[in-house]
Amino acid sequence: xxxxxxxxxxxxxxxxxxxxxxxxxxxxxxxxxxxxxxxxxxxxxxxxxxxxxxxxxxxxxxxxxxxxxxxxxxxxxxxxxxxxxxxxxxxxxxxxxxxxxxxxxxxxxxxx
Amino acid sequence: xxxxxxxxxxxxxxxxxxxxxxxxxxxxxxxxxxxxxxxxxxxxxxxxxxxxxxxxxxxxxxxxxxxxxxxxxxxxxxxxxxxxxxxxxxxxxxxxxxxxxxxxxxxxxxxxx
Numbered sequence: 001x002x003x004x005x006x007x008x009x010x011x012x013x014x015x016x017x018x019x020x021x022x023x024x025x026x027x028x029x030x031x032x033x034x035x036x037x038x039x040x041x042x043x044x045x046x047x048x049x050x051x052x053x054x055x056x057x058x059x060x061x062x063x064x065x066x067x068x069x070x071x072x073x074x075x076x077x078x079x080x081x082x083x084x085x086x087x088x089x090x091x092x093x094x095x096x097x098x099x100x101x102x103x104x105x106x107x108x109x110x111x112x
Numbered sequence: 113x114x115x116x117x118x119x120x121x122x123x124x125x126x127x128x129x130x131x132x133x134x135x136x137x138x139x140x141x142x143x144x145x146x147x148x149x150x151x152x153x154x155x156x157x158x159x160x161x162x163x164x165x166x167x168x169x170x171x172x173x174x175x176x177x178x179x180x181x182x183x184x185x186x187x188x189x190x191x192x193x194x195x196x197x198x199x200x201x202x203x204x205x206x207x208x209x210x211x212x213x214x215x216x217x218x219x220x221x222x223x224x225x
């Protein structure tokens with residue numbers, strides 16, 4: 001059974017600092033997605049990573065995918081309060097099981 | 113125009129009642145999903161339909177019955193509601209054959225008293 005593990009699950013950090021969220025998964029997949037969820041809101045797509053070595057950047061967020069290591073990272077550069085949210089990675093298992101499996105989410109709280 | 117819309121946004125009901133949530137997407141996608149998000153924010157897939165055909169049924173109690181009258185609509189009916197059914201239910205859609213990203217509705221928060 002596919003497992004998708006994010007860490008940390010909770011992160012409180014100061015504005016201006018850098019940090020990385022990790023997403024490990026247990027079965028071969030070449031596609032991974034990152035989503036953001038604000039409290040009480042829906043999930044918003046951030047990044048779609050479609051191959052080994054894919055790197056995408058948007059503002060202070062950068063996501064990467066290493067399919068050999070079964071690892072994706074979401075790096076936050078010089079965090080600002082507006083980035084406070086829950087971040088989910090999701091692994092595309094359509095080649096195996098016809099579904100997308102989500103990690104448990106990382107609740108990020110950035111202190112002003 | 114809202115791409116994936118769900119109604120109602122909030123439901124508060126008593127144990128034992130039956131309720132339905134409706135979902136519609138105007139993206140032209142072939143595949144639609146129901147995900148459940150519990151109080152710890154964990155997201156778990158419940159069902160998926162591809163062009164009205166059930167593809168995934170994730171060991172969900174048979175009190176939950178999805179219905180897809182056409183590929184733009186996916187409804188969820190829940191019988192005999194239990195306290196543990198309290199959650200936020202998200203509808204999502206995606207294109208086929210590979211989904212790319214999922215497009216989520218705003219969620220329906222169900223509270224069972």
